[in-house]
Amino acid sequence: MGRRARARRVARRRRRATLREIPLLLGAALLIALVLKTFFVQAFVIPSGSMEETLRIGDRVVVDKLTPWFGAEVHRGDVVVFRDPGGWLGEEEGGRDTSSGPVRQLKKGLAFIGLLPSADEKDLIKRVVGTGGDTVACCDARGRVTVNGQAVEEPYVRAGNRPSEVEFRVHLPPGRLFVLGDHRANSGDSRFHRDAGHDGTVAEDAVVGRAVAVVWPFGHWSTPGHRERFARVPDAASRWPVHTEDSHTLAQARPKAGVALPTPAELPLVMGVVGPRLVRRGQWLEVRSERGGRRGGRPVRTRGAGRAGAVGRGNGRRRRRAGA
Incomplete structure (x- = not known):
């Protein structure tokens, strides 16, 4: 009888411990979801076409x-x-949430912590056509949008839509983006806000994030980005120039910037190329600081190993005797 009582007491303690752990686990899960939503990924619902x-x-x-x-x-x-x-959302038509009050509040709470996609954020979603320094125009002889003079084929534009019904030519200052909707006939994008300041461009600082995948419904799973369509676009004329008068230039000249250092991913390659030239057969080879002329080099460090060092010292003594 005593053994059964002890077993029941142990079982009750385990149940109480489990009940105490559940709120902690839920709190940790909510905290992780909130951190993920704030700093890493967030789900959005598309409200318009x-x-x-x-x-x-x-x-x-x-x-x-x-x-x-x-x-x-x-x-x-x-x-x-x-x-x-400012003023863009008024032109975007979207559906409204018809859920009852408590359900709607619950959805908002779950969306806030990232467990549900948000349907009422004050955000927009468009495709980037031009970045800082680019010149975006429409249209060329075939009705296509051009970026820095290069026409862009856009198969993602909705069938039946022209690349643009409105002609425009915009030079983007640094830090600005020119955005268009893929449904060009039903998108209040940069083309229609050119009189609102900044020629209808969007500040890079206003970007919340980059859409990487459609995850629902499963039948429409896709990746919306199409960088490859702009691969032939030349760099903007306002980008940093390359100095070509000196054939020994190692890096592009940029204001207030030094020689570009290798990234951590490049270091193994750099060491693999330079290492064998500095160390060979246990010896430190002479490294020179070029100052012009064949004998203008200044030895930085030399080091012998084994017999090579002894021979070097012997040669030095013979040279001193000859000089004497």
Whole structure:
């Protein structure tokens, strides 16, 4: 009888311990979800048809927040989520949540911590066509958008739409983006906000993240980015020039910038190339600081090993005797 009582007491303690752990586990899960949503990834619901057929109404899109948080560049062809520059959201038509009050509040709470995609964020989603320094224009003789004079083929534009019904030519200052919706006939994008300041461009600082995948519905799973369509676009004329008058130039000249150092990923390659030239057969070879002329080098360090060092010292003694 005593043994059974002890077993029941142990079972009760285990149940109480489990009940105490559940709130801790839930709190940890919510904290992890909130951190992921804030710094790494977030899910968004597409509320309008301005990006059809690439993104349809109701699609769930995962957005990579590493792009703005870690300073990575936004590239032409990327689909980005950005904060409303002011007055853009009024032109985006989207559905409203018809759920009852408590259900709607619960959805908002779960969306806040990242467990549900947000449907009422004050953000927009468009495709980047031009970045800082680019000149974006429409249209060429075949009706295509051009970037820095290079026409761009855009198969992602909704069938039946022209690349643009509106002619434009915009030179983007540094730090600005020119964005267009894939459903060109139903998108209030940069073309229609040129009178609102900055020629309708969007600040890079306003970018929330880069759309990396459509995850729902499964039948529409896709990656919306199309950087390859802009691969032939030449660099903007305002980008940093390359100095060509000195054939020994090692890096592009950039204001307030020194010689580019190798990245950690390049170090093994650099050491693999330089290492064998500095160390050979246990000896330190002479490294010179070039100052012109065949004998203008200044030895930095030499080191012998084994007999090589002894021979070197012997040669030095013979030279001193000869000089004497």
